[in-house]
Amino acid sequence: MNTPSSNELSRQRILVGVSGGIAAYKAVTLVRRLVEAGAEVRVVMTEAATRFVTPLTFQAVSGHPVRTTLLDAEAESGMDHIALARWADAVVIAPASADLMARLAAGMADDLLTTLCLATEAPVQLAPAMNRQMWAHPATRANRDTLLARGVTLLGPAAGAQACGETGEGRMLEPEAIAGAILEALPREGGRDLVGQRVVVTAAGTREPIDPVRFIANRSSGRMGFAIAAEAARRGATVTLIAGPSTLATPSGVTRVDVETAADMQAAVEAIESMDIFVGAAAVADYRVAAPADHKLKKDGEPLRLELVPNPDIIRGVAARADRPFVIGFAAETEHVREHAATKRVAKGMDLICANEVGEGRGFDRPDNALLLLWEGGERDLAQADKRHLAGEIFDTYHQIKQD
Structure with missing residues (x-):
């Protein structure tokens, strides 16, 4: 999987969602890589995600204010949440926690990130990250299958050592691999050459x-x-x-x-x-x-x-x-x-x-x-x-x- 180089994502608008989990720190590197490749990146965080990484950190690397709440009067006066959903060429959630996957599978819209996923027409990619037992649980497997059936793409998870001290499947993919997958999923510049076919x-x-x-x-x-x-x-x-x-x-x-x-x-x-x-x-x-x-x-x-x-x-x-x-x-x-x-x-x-x-x-x-x-x-x-x-x-x- 290729890591995007400078200008490969020029003029692409990517919405990065960050849910709660220790892997949230890797999302900072992901945003940096996407920006370096020429993308315009907006970040939306769940409340739990802000406990691991501050919104200010993502604002610094993306160059744009970070959205964290659905009913934010100041933010809605600029780019409201529906406009933000329409703005994105791609939505990638990294990390995607077990809780977030469950809420998406149920079609819930109880925070800004899940609401955006229901409102967007852009392709949605999830990079799961959770304890190996949570990933293997039948409920998570069922949620995964539901999301796949709806056209959501899963990036990973990978196997290896986890923050909890255990080893197994459930690690979030490395930021470079996620950035490469985003690049491959987006249409190339001038790539709409089959319109009407x-x-x-x-x-x-x-x-x-x-x-x-x-x-x-x-x-x-x-x-x-x-x-x-x-x-x-x-x-x-x-x-x-x-x-x-x-x-x-x-x-x-x-x-x-x-x-x-x-x-x-x-x-x-x-x-x-x-x-x-x-x-x-x-x-x-x-x-x-x-x-x-x-x-x-x-x-x-x-x-x-x-x-x-x-x-x-x-x-x-x-x-x-x-x-x-x-x-x-x-x-x-x-x-x-x-x-x-x-x-x-x-x-x-x-x-x-x-x-x-x-x-x-x-x-x-x-x-x-x-x-x-x-x-x-x-x-x-x-x-x-x-x-x-x-x-x-x-x-x-x-x-x-x-x-x-």
């Missing part, structure tokens, strides 16, 4: 049932497809994400359709009447069981033989449409990556294929990857990088191809 992305794997309990699946996490959908939305596109089973949060501004099998995914794609760009990032199962059992198959000590039949080729079908969009596909290979990917691109009618080598520790269920992009008359190597960064490079290449 309709983008459809398939992501994650599919599950092909054997019986009501068991299924055939693969190792895909969906991270690449979700990153592509998020990047397309940041660039102004109207995005539909058709996702196989995944626990990943729906990116902000993206319409999500959940499916399970390859046939389900095909039907969802075919239901979309028109699209400008199609990105087939899903790891669709090549085969399905011909006749799944309608009851749980019992183990009897004898070999189990399953008849597998081919699944529909979704990308080939999209490429064959009369009103075909620009088609981007993926190739996950264990050997001869370039040769197999080039053959696949031509056979399926893709305009651009993104190939990567997979295997133990490579490609699947990782936040980073390396890609080889191939198109008619050109290619490009993308070095190992965060999948969010790679998503941006893919759309940059798309524009390059369209201009050639």
